[in-house]
Amino acid sequence: MTTFRCLLIWTAAKRCWTSNHDNPVMLGWRRYSWGGCEGSVNLAIESRFKTAVLADGGCDPPKSLPEIDPINFAPNIKIPVLMINGRYDFLVPLHSCQQPFFRRLGTPPADKRQVLLESGHGLPFTPWFKETLDWLDHHLGRVK
Numbered sequence: 001m002t003t004f005r006c007l008l009i010w011t012a013a014k015r016c017w018t019s020n021h022d023n024p025v026m027l028g029w030r031r032y033s034w035g036g037c038e039g040s041v042n043l044a045i046e047s048r049f050k051t052a053v054l055a056d057g058g059c060d061p062p063k064s065l066p067e068i069d070p071i072n073f074a075p076n077i078k079i080p081v082l083m084i085n086g087r088y089d090f091l092v093p094l095h096s097c098q099q100p101f102f103r104r105l106g107t108p109p110a111d112k113r114q115v116l117l118e119s120g121h122g123l124p125f126t127p128w129f130k131e132t133l134d135w136l137d138h139h140l141g142r143v144k
Contacts, residue, residue, distance in 0.1 A: 040101075041068070044076035051080045051139035053132050056089060056121055058097035074104040080111040082135040084128055086119035 043052050059071040066072055085098045092098055094116070102114050115131050117123055137143075 040070040040073040040077060043079065043081075044073035049079055051082075051136065052077070053082045053084065053135055055084045055123060055128060055132070056086065056092060057083065058085065058092045058099075058101040071101055071104055074101055075106040078106050078108075080135075080139050081105055081107050081113075082131065083112075083114040084123060084131055085114065085116055086121055086123055087116045088119065089121040091121040 039052065039054055039057065043049060059069065059074075064070070083098065083102055085092065085094065087094060089098070098114070102112065105112050113135075115127075117127055
């Protein structure tokens with residue numbers, strides 16, 4: 001992830017939180033594929049997100065440098081996390097990437113959940129979106 005992208009995310013989030021003091025914004029994080037892997041970096045360093053949905057994510061299969069490897073940031077994530085993955089994902093494999101990342105999350109067990117869909121990399125929209133919306137409604141409140 002580039003420094004510019006981190007700065008862009010931080011700036012956008014800060015603007016949301018500071019623009020409406022009477023009605024604080026509840027923000028969730030949702031990323032897909034590579035974003036589901038790299039998202040752990042932002043979630044570990046930005047404490048104002050209230051929940052996260054990581055779809056088709058986990059750790060990076062190719063070995064990253066330790067200082068930027070997403071799995072090393074996972075223990076610092078304390079917010080509720082939903083991971084939605086394909087059981088047969090060849091880019092982010094279940095046993096070598098998804099499960100190790102999920103186990104290392106610093107989120108309490110009651111506040112993290114992994115949903116495995118019968119798919120590969122590229123989730124079927126209907127169950128993916130239903131799980132995501134149900135999770136966000138539960139942790140952020142329903143949109144009125």
